[in-house]
Amino acid sequence: MIDGKTKILGVIGDPIEHTFSPAMHNAGLKELGLNYIYLPFHVKPDRLSLAIEGGKSLGIQGLNVTIPHKSNVMKHLDEIDQVASMIGAVNTIQFNYNETNESSNQDNEINVTTKGFNTDGYGCVRAIQEKTSINDKKVTITGAGGAARAVAFQMANSGISELSILNRNVQKAESLASDLRTNLASIDIDINIQAYDLDNLGKELSDSDIFIDTTPIGMYPNVKDKPIASADMMHEDLVVNDIVYTPMETSLIKEAKKANAEVVYGYKMLLYQGIRSFEIWLGCEAPVDVMEKALLDALGI
Numbered sequence: 001m002i003d004g005k006t007k008i009l010g011v012i013g014d015p016i017e018h019t020f021s022p023a024m025h026n027a028g029l030k031e032l033g034l035n036y037i038y039l040p041f042h043v044k045p046d047r048l049s050l051a052i053e054g055g056k057s058l059g060i061q062g063l064n065v066t067i068p069h070k071s072n073v074m075k076h077l078d079e080i081d082q083v084a085s086m087i088g089a090v091n092t093i094q095f096n097y098n099e100t101n102e103s104s105n106q107d108n109e110i111n112v113t114t115k116g117f118n119t120d121g122y123g124c125v126r127a128i129q130e131k132t133s134i135n136d137k138k139v140t141i142t143g144a145g146g147a148a149r150a151v152a153f154q155m156a157n158s159g160i161s162e163l164s165i166l167n168r169n170v171q172k173a174e175s176l177a178s179d180l181r182t183n184l185a186s187i188d189i190d191i192n193i194q195a196y197d198l199d200n201l202g203k204e205l206s207d208s209d210i211f212i213d214t215t216p217i218g219m220y221p222n223v224k225d226k227p228i229a230s231a232d233m234m235h236e237d238l239v240v241n242d243i244v245y246t247p248m249e250t251s252l253i254k255e256a257k258k259a260n261a262e263v264v265y266g267y268k269m270l271l272y273q274g275i276r277s278f279e280i281w282l283g284c285e286a287p288v289d290v291m292e293k294a295l296l297d298a299l300g301i
Contacts, residue, residue: 007036008058009281012043012051013066020298021064024274027294031287036061045072052076055095056112062281063093064274070118070146079115086183087153089146090116092277117280120147121154123273124243128210131262132239138162140204142196142228143214144172147243151212152176156184156191163189164204166196202233212241218250227251231258238262243269248301271295 009029011021017040025038041063043051048069055063065073070089074080077093084090094115099108128134139160141148144167156163163180167173173193180191194200205211211234218225229252234240240256245266256263271292278286 002037003035005035008039008060009036009062010039010041010060011064011066012041012048012069014042014044014068016040016042016066019066020270020295021274023298024271024291024295025278028278028287028291031290032282032284034282036282043069045069048072049076052093052114055093056114059095059097061095062277063095064277065091065093065116074116076114077116078113081115081117083121083153083157084116084118086179087118087121087150088179089118089120089150091273092117092119092280094280117277118150119273119276119280120150120269121152122276123269123271124151124212124241125154125158126272126275127264127268128212128239128241130268131264132210134210135159136161137209138164138207139210139212140164140166140201140208141212141214142166142201144169144176145214148214149176149179151214151243152180153183155212156180156187156189160210161189162192164192164194164208166194166201166204168196170195196228198229198233201229205229205233205238206235208238210239210241212243213252214243216244218242218247218252219244220246223247223251225251227255229255231255234259234261236260239264241269242266245270245299248299267295267299267301 019040022038029036074090096113098111100111137160139155165173177191177193213228217228238261240261241264242250242252243266244250248265253263275286
């Protein structure tokens with residue numbers, strides 16, 4: 001029951017009507033018997049700073065951040081987690097409320113600080129780790145946008161031995177590789193850049209252990225898009241993750257199944273990035289099974 005003690009979590013974005021996060025998080029909060037509610041907030045770009053300050057005033061405990069605010073929100077936060085700073089994007093904000101009492105003659109004042117995290121890459125890595133270890137593996141990623149950055153940084157920082165990035169815009173892929181090499185200079189990892197075409201991708205996939213497609217190819221309503229890779233380019237020892245989750249059976253996932261490859265559905269990244277946010281805010285283990293069921297119900301799967 002919502003009352004005067006109910007604490008607020010939420011998600012900000014523009015648009016926000018499509019979000020599946022409230023169903024997942026509210027199911028987890030209910031399962032743990034916590035007096036919280038998770039709400040969607042429609043925030044226009046020119047109101048982003050006001051939204052963060054308003055969150056402090058309203059006592060909001062935590063926010064997820066979605067398109068188009070993930071990068072711009074960083075300048076409005078007090079602290080940025082190291083991984084989020086390297087990626088250049090935040091999808092989770094923790095609000096910290098600390099009482100200060102400077103003198104016995106004054107009422108306690110509340111000092112509010114905000115810290116930004118990025119849990120997107122974590123979500124992808126954890127989803128893949130359900131199927132295989134990533135230690136000393138070769139990972140191939142298609143795409144070089146925001147999702148690819150999050151996945152690449154998390155993967156490169158999680159024990160893989162080789163990372164190949166293929167993108168139609170080679171300069172964008174090279175920029176990502178440069179950022180990886182600069183920020184992860186102490187990590188021994190072989191990073192390769194290729195222009196995306198079928199020949200280059202086929203060569204990379206022939207000895208890859210994990211393939212992650214971060215492009216929107218095949219996402220609803222373009223469900224009849226030609227897959228970014230065909231079955232004859234993949235092998236049965238390959239783990240294939242398409243981060244698109246609408247539909248669940250994308251054209252790439254269908255091709256991967258034809259090759260008898262192991263598949264990781266896109267909704268799993270959405271689930272585990274949310275699980276990590278939940279645990280950052282509440283400091284307790286999230287009820288994964290309950291939250292996964294709620295997410296699948298919301299997706300109509």
